[in-house]
Amino acid sequence: MSSNKLANTVHHQAYKLHLTAYKDTLIAAKSAYLxxxxxxxxxxxxxxxxxxxxxxxxxxxxxxxxTPDLCNSFLQFFTDKITAINHCIPCT
Structure with a gap:
């Protein structure tokens, strides 16, 4: 097994452990709240x-x-925002 694949496996296992701990903590907090x-x-x-x-x-x-129209309008909104911000930033 290559070291890159081994590192990915180790990271995946660590991710799964952290996800399980997060879910358990979330359930405990919700239970305590209720x-x-x-x-x-x-x-x-x-x-x-x-x-x-x-x-x-x-x-x-x-x-x-x-809908495609809704997605395109959402995309256009953020594209326009980024363009406006870029115009406000002075080039050095």
Missing amino acids: SAIFSEPCQNPRTLFSTVSNLLKPRTSTLSTS
Whole structure:
């Protein structure tokens, strides 16, 4: 096995370990947050009912579907921004 391929394998394994640790930490944080809300519902019933509602009926996505025209206008917006910034920067 070449050293480059071995390095890629090692980096991939490290990436997977970090990703697993991140997911576990995220789950633990979410669990602790929800436990705090559910353990003391009398302190803020509005938060409790809002949280339960969001868990049972998550909001639908507000993102529109991508179309070629939408993608092109998005691209043009950033192209124009970069061009404008380049015009503002003095050449040395």
